[in-house]
Amino acid sequence: MRCSNFRNHRDTAIVKNIYKALFLSKRFFQVLLALIVLFIVSFFFERLIDYLVIGFFILIGLLVVDLILIYGKSKGIKASRILPDKFSNGDENPVEVKAQNQYGFKTYLRIIDELPIQFQKRDFKIETELQSGAIQTMMYTARPTERGEFYFGSLNVFVKSGIGLIWRKYIFDHDAMVPNYPSFLQMRKYELMAFTNKLKDYGMKKIRRIGHTMEFEQIKDYILGDDVRNINWKATAKRNQLMINQFQDEKSQPVYSVIDKGRVMKMPFEELKLVDYAINATLVISNIALKKGDKAGMFSFSSRVYNQVMAQKRSSQMNLILETLYNLDTDFRESDFSRLYIDIKRKITQRSLLLLYTNFETLDALHRQLPYLQAIAKNHLLVVIFFENTELSIMLKEKAETTQEIFTKTIAEKFAYEKKLIVNELNKFGIQTILTKPQELTVNTINKYLEIKARGLL
Numbered sequence: 001m002r003c004s005n006f007r008n009h010r011d012t013a014i015v016k017n018i019y020k021a022l023f024l025s026k027r028f029f030q031v032l033l034a035l036i037v038l039f040i041v042s043f044f045f046e047r048l049i050d051y052l053v054i055g056f057f058i059l060i061g062l063l064v065v066d067l068i069l070i071y072g073k074s075k076g077i078k079a080s081r082i083l084p085d086k087f088s089n090g091d092e093n094p095v096e097v098k099a100q101n102q103y104g105f106k107t108y109l110r111i112i113d114e115l116p117i118q119f120q121k122r123d124f125k126i127e128t129e130l131q132s133g134a135i136q137t138m139m140y141t142a143r144p145t146e147r148g149e150f151y152f153g154s155l156n157v158f159v160k161s162g163i164g165l166i167w168r169k170y171i172f173d174h175d176a177m178v179p180n181y182p183s184f185l186q187m188r189k190y191e192l193m194a195f196t197n198k199l200k201d202y203g204m205k206k207i208r209r210i211g212h213t214m215e216f217e218q219i220k221d222y223i224l225g226d227d228v229r230n231i232n233w234k235a236t237a238k239r240n241q242l243m244i245n246q247f248q249d250e251k252s253q254p255v256y257s258v259i260d261k262g263r264v265m266k267m268p269f270e271e272l273k274l275v276d277y278a279i280n281a282t283l284v285i286s287n288i289a290l291k292k293g294d295k296a297g298m299f300s301f302s303s304r305v306y307n308q309v310m311a312q313k314r315s316s317q318m319n320l321i322l323e324t325l326y327n328l329d330t331d332f333r334e335s336d337f338s339r340l341y342i343d344i345k346r347k348i349t350q351r352s353l354l355l356l357y358t359n360f361e362t363l364d365a366l367h368r369q370l371p372y373l374q375a376i377a378k379n380h381l382l383v384v385i386f387f388e389n390t391e392l393s394i395m396l397k398e399k400a401e402t403t404q405e406i407f408t409k410t411i412a413e414k415f416a417y418e419k420k421l422i423v424n425e426l427n428k429f430g431i432q433t434i435l436t437k438p439q440e441l442t443v444n445t446i447n448k449y450l451e452i453k454a455r456g457l458l
Contacts, residue, residue: 025167077109093141097137107160110157183280255352258298259300262331263333265358273330299343310347337369387438
């Protein structure tokens, strides 16, 4: 009795699974609709009815054959999703889907991957065909625009035969999580460019060195073209040939990225918030500073100072900065520059390069914080980095025709002009500035850092 109940339960489960995985195709409904229309027409042409009955039974027969073909194997298709260990924020990240056809005939696949909710994409699908025994790898890209954990759902693979009346659904890789980190792809790209002198291809200007820094490296033989002012006369007398002192850029200088995480950094451009652009630039500039022998650190602030990583040159520093940036996000608070000044004065005693990522929309907003910026700039080399409003730039290029458009364009011109006034005001007090489009932030920040190193300003 128990054996019979178990068998019945098993058979019920099999039928239920077949029912859940079975989907009628568009072709089936098209053929069925054609038959229905012809049945209606047969009321006027009675000779058609016999042919239509035959056609109907042929359709049923093909449906049965299709069921046998598709369900003849318990596992006719194998598929898997290959994800990277982590996503790079704001970049196109590759995701691979590998499928294998284990049927004895050519199949047609429709692959629907359940993407993380952050992408808000509901029409994703990949369609392909596979010969018997063939393995195919398909790739698509995912561009995340917010940091955090991205959860993938099931990988759904629908398969049909050449008859094409039904689809069978296979489910693979039920759940997977990929953390989305600041743009480490951008970091690697700019690191390579910085050390192969290819940054000029991305808008980097050529910098003329003014003098040289005074960190001694070695004494070497004089070569035609060397600066004769650096001849070491004592070494020349001993060796009886011209010897010259060689200098190098000063190293082990602290470089801090200071990120404003107040409400002004929530403004989005191309789906990324300003704070995300600042985070990506921080990762890149910290890596380049370490590679060039300087010490890199960072912290953020709003109502108080957060996420402090003191400038070091140790091997684990980049990983520490990356993990700190991963959890950094904006809040709706007003940024307290007075608190920032107090923490910098108390904790950063050595003269350092401070790259301050913030945003000022009006001259009045700058004037409220200017005393604190001046105080910081007395002991450190401060670079204030803020952003152009690219939406306003687009608006200024458009032709105004109506009174409303003229009024809107006038206001836009006022805000754009105030940005230039902010730059002049900061320069007047000896504070370095970068006014940049969000998309060009990383390049312009690297450019400023290399300029400061080349001119020995730090």
